[in-house]
Amino acid sequence: MSITKPRGTRDFLPEDMEQRRYIESIMRDIVKKWGYREIMTPTFEHLDLFTLKSGETIVDELYNFTDKGNREMALRPELTAPVMRMYTNELQATSKPLKLYYFENCFRYERPQKGRYREFWQFGVELIGSKKEDADAEVIALAMSILDAIKVNGTLNVGHLGVIRHILKELDTEHQSNIMRYVDKKDDTGLDDYLENINATASLRRNLFELISIQGDDALEKAKEVVGDIEELQYFKNVLNILDIYEIPYNIDFGIARGLDYYTGIVFEIYADNLGAQNQVCGGGSYQLIKLFGGGDVPSTGFGIGFDRLMQICDLVCPKPKNxxxxxxxxxxxxxxxxxxxxxxxxxxxxxxxxxxxxxxxxxxxxxxxxxxxxxxxxxxxxxxxxxxxxxxxxxxxxxxxxxxxxxxx
The missing domain is CATH 3.40.50.800 (Anticodon-binding domain)
Incomplete structure (x- = not known):
């Protein structure tokens, strides 16, 4: 009888692991130098942890099961929710801001394809407790520093969900969430049809499509013409000014929505060459999840790096130790x-x-x-x-x- 590995998983041979550990060690070294400390959460959690954050529809994407105590459990599909649960359980009294990082495997039941597996690894950070522009800018700068250290060229796109939500403020939460998903998928046709189906006003439709199409060096001024001199735009400008201090190049993209309801302000995505259509290697932003899990109204900013995608394009070669x-x-x-x-x-x-x-x-x-x-x-x-x-x-x-x-x- 021959038993093969489960679909969507991989075996890593010694040479593979040497290379992966080498790249991982560089990434760990960078975040430590920025003052972040490592944490680890359980491989499986209560199913409610993920449905509270993402809704019941996520169950179709999970490896979930009922344990011998008749409790609904799931293998973690991502790390942000477990970290927020850990913070709520054990770290609320810790001095702020709290800087955490992790590198763990995650599991999603989806169709395996190039660069996407049912078991995959995520490297990420969470900065908890600061609502200042400096915190958002630092997290973005840290992500770019990691990619620079492992010689991966990444194009940074930055947006602010508060600007989009300003346009959508007359709509209820469900409609806003659905619109954000269309924006995230860059599905202009689907978005237009949805806005028509919910009888959105002509001005809302016009302003939304105009905003998410804005690009270029004068993007902030163009956005100001659409939404006015709102507080969110000034905050966004302050974050970009700090990124300029870090000397980090970026593209302004008001069409970044991330597709998840818990993001509240700054959002960003980093794209790399030589990965085809699935070229996003990092994504993140500011969010507020802790209150959902029973903690206070604590602001957070974080990102997740798809480690497996990085390994497809990273050219750094692990130095061979003398033996x-x-x-x-x-x-x-x-x-x-x-x-x-x-x-x-x-x-x-x-x-x-x-x-x-x-x-x-x-x-x-x-x-x-x-x-x-x-x-x-x-x-x-x-x-x-x-x-x-x-x-x-x-x-x-x-x-x-x-x-x-x-x-x-x-």
């Missing part, structure tokens, strides 16, 4: 193990586990890509010196163990 294999005989195997223990403090070291002969051990060292072999034979033990061979150049020398350590660390 060594000790070749020994049956009579010197014990000493080889002792030497191996000492050398592992310096360099990744292997000893023969198959009781191969000398030639076979040397061949195996070559097959696994060992940079050096250390020959621990009976003659070497008598002399107190060992032969160190560079497998890349073929050069070898017989030297004392202390000198070997110097060679390997130089």
């Amino acid at each position: 060594l294999m000790i070749i020994s005989t049956d009579n010197t195997r014990s000493e080889a193990i002792k030497i191996g223990q000492r050398l592992r403090e310096i360099v990744p070291t292997q000893v023969d586990l198959m009781h191969r002969n000398f030639k076979a051990q040397l061949s195996h060292a070559n097959n696994i890509g060992a940079d050096h072999v250390l020959i621990v034979g009976e003659k070497e033990l008598e002399l107190g010196k060992f032969t160190l061979k560079d497998m890349n150049t073929g050069y070898q020398e017989t030297i004392h163990i202390d000198d070997i350590i110097d060679r390997l660390t130089s």
